[in-house]
Amino acid sequence: MRLTAFTDYSLRTLLHLGMNRDRLVTIQEIAETHLISKNHLMKVVHQLGLAGYVDSVRGRNGGLRLQREPAEINVGAVIRSTETDFYMAECFDSSSNSCPLSANCHLKHTLAAATSAYLAVLDAQTLDMLLPPGPDKPALAPLTFHRIAVPA
Amino acid sequence: MRLTAFTDYSLRTLLHLGMNRDRLVTIQEIAETHLISKNHLMKVVHQLGLAGYVDSVRGRNGGLRLQREPAEINVGAVIRSTETDFYMAECFDSSSNSCPLSANCHLKHTLAAATSAYLAVLDAQTLDMLLPPGPDKPALAPLTFHRIAVPA
Numbered sequence: 001m002r003l004t005a006f007t008d009y010s011l012r013t014l015l016h017l018g019m020n021r022d023r024l025v026t027i028q029e030i031a032e033t034h035l036i037s038k039n040h041l042m043k044v045v046h047q048l049g050l051a052g053y054v055d056s057v058r059g060r061n062g063g064l065r066l067q068r069e070p071a072e073i074n075v076g077a078v079i080r081s082t083e084t085d086f087y088m089a090e091c092f093d094s095s096s097n098s099c100p101l102s103a104n105c106h107l108k109h110t111l112a113a114a115t116s117a118y119l120a121v122l123d124a125q126t127l128d129m130l131l132p133p134g135p136d137k138p139a140l141a142p143l144t145f146h147r148i149a150v151p152a
Numbered sequence: 153m154r155l156t157a158f159t160d161y162s163l164r165t166l167l168h169l170g171m172n173r174d175r176l177v178t179i180q181e182i183a184e185t186h187l188i189s190k191n192h193l194m195k196v197v198h199q200l201g202l203a204g205y206v207d208s209v210r211g212r213n214g215g216l217r218l219q220r221e222p223a224e225i226n227v228g229a230v231i232r233s234t235e236t237d238f239y240m241a242e243c244f245d246s247s248s249n250s251c252p253l254s255a256n257c258h259l260k261h262t263l264a265a266a267t268s269a270y271l272a273v274l275d276a277q278t279l280d281m282l283l284p285p286g287p288d289k290p291a292l293a294p295l296t297f298h299r300i301a302v303p304a
Contacts, residue, residue: 001238001270003153003263008241015253035250075262086153089160098187101167104284110227111155114273118153121266132256 007082009036009044014053014078018070018131024063044082051081070131076123086115159234161188161196166205166230170222170283176215203233222283228275238267 016030027045031038045064048054055067066073087093088111091102102108168182179197183190197216200206207219218225239245240263243254254260 001153001155001235001267003240011241011259012251012253015257015259019253019256033252083153088155089163099164100185101164101171104171105167106282107163107167110274110277110282114270115153117273118266118270121269122262125262130258130262 003079004083006044007079009034009041010048010078010082013041013044013048014066014073014127015130017054017064017066018127021066024057024061024065026063047082053078070128071126073127074123075125075127075130076119079122080119088115155231156235158196159231161186161193162200162230162234165193165196165200166218166225166279167282169206169216169218170279173218176209176213176217178215199234205230222280223278225279226275227277227279227282228271231274232271240267
């Protein structure tokens, strides 16, 4: 079971932009840094633009930047928009399903429940949670413990 | 995101055998019923045999049957044995990972947590739970409610 390369590259593009929010980033830079074909990446960026995650600034000094704050980019929503489907078995696609067991079988229900559990984990994450601490995201303060006075 | 066709056919083979436990089933029958190539199915059955799920009885009246009780066939274990991997992004395969973000990025951890949640749902299911009620598996008794005497 894998996510598509398209999703992998989409997430990497968002992470790369999230780690470089102080400047515009070119497609060329992302392609070279991640060893991804520029053609493939242009499709990824186009789709991320349509979905409202990435802005393209045109011109000689143009480039890409996040269209929203990292805390407003939900990882589950990104993956739902970049994956073609979540068809775990033939019976998920009612237009082509020919499995004669479908009517009496609980497999679809079980696989759908597993997929929901998968997406629920991602729905609880936003891009900022995936980024390292930085100027925009200070490291978590170390936990401090206070002595609690216990009433006598 | 999809499971492989190999997993789909493996699960269907187990379901088909689980629904026909009173007799031996031929590969030919499963291939015709599910419109799966017989060659592909032979690989599936070979793998299910190695994993201890299916027995092949040789001879003119031979065929396939489950090697264990359906309640002893865990769906999560089947899928772990039939899927090639659960590499959700390039960073899951340390032998080929070239992503320069890996060291500073929490994506792998997040996708691994989502995959664990997916498998946990399947680990809680056994083949008998996917099968329709039958001679081996009576329908669940309807829930009955008893009036509980509340002490005055």
